[in-house]
Amino acid sequence: HKDSEPLMRAAVLDVAGIPGIVVALSSSEESCAAIGAAMFMTTPEKVDHTMMNDSLSELVNMTAGQIKNALSMDRTLGLPRVLSAGTKIDTEKGSWRTVRMTSGRNELVLWLGETQ
Numbered sequence: 001h002k003d004s005e006p007l008m009r010a011a012v013l014d015v016a017g018i019p020g021i022v023v024a025l026s027s028s029e030e031s032c033a034a035i036g037a038a039m040f041m042t043t044p045e046k047v048d049h050t051m052m053n054d055s056l057s058e059l060v061n062m063t064a065g066q067i068k069n070a071l072s073m074d075r076t077l078g079l080p081r082v083l084s085a086g087t088k089i090d091t092e093k094g095s096w097r098t099v100r101m102t103s104g105r106n107e108l109v110l111w112l113g114e115t116q
Contacts (some may be wrong), residue, residue: 008032010111012091013064014078020074023064024089024111025056031106032056053082064111089113100112 010026027035029052036047036055047055057080064077083089094115101108 005048008085009051009052010083010087011058011060011080012046012083012111013060013080015064015068015073015075016078017075018116019094020115021067022068022111022113023060024113025060025063026089026109026111027056027107028072031108034106035059035108037069056080058081061110067112074104 002072008026008099009032010024012022015021015023030044033044033047034053035086036051039055039058040047040051049066059083061077068075068077083115089111091111091113094113096111096113097112098112101110
C-alpha cells in the first residue's frame with residue numbers, strides 16, 4: 001500500500017477529543033475475505049461484501065478500544081464507517097502513521113491519525 005493508492009476496502013473510526021484521533025484499517029478484497037472467513041468461521045469463497053465490511057468494522061472498533069485503553073484516554077469512540085472501494089483515507093489533515101501487518105499473502109494496514 002502506498003499512501004497515494006486507492007484503498008480496496010477500509011473501515012474508519014473517530015475517537016472524540018482534542019486533538020481528534022482517527023483509527024482505520026485497510027486491506028485488499030482477498031485479505032478481507034480471509035479475515036471475514038476467520039471471523040465468521042467459513043471459507044473465504046463464502047464471504048460476501050457485507051461480511052467483509054462487518055469484519056473490518058469490528059476489527060477497527062476493537063483496535064480503537066485497545067488504543068484508547070492503553071493510553072488511558074477518557075474519550076468516546078465513534079461508530080465505524082466503511083469507505084467505498086477506491087476511496088482514500090484523507091491523510092492531508094493532521095499527522096498520520098501506518099503499520100503494515102502481514103500473514104502469508106494477507107495484509108492489513110493500520111492507520112493512526114491525529115487531527116485538529
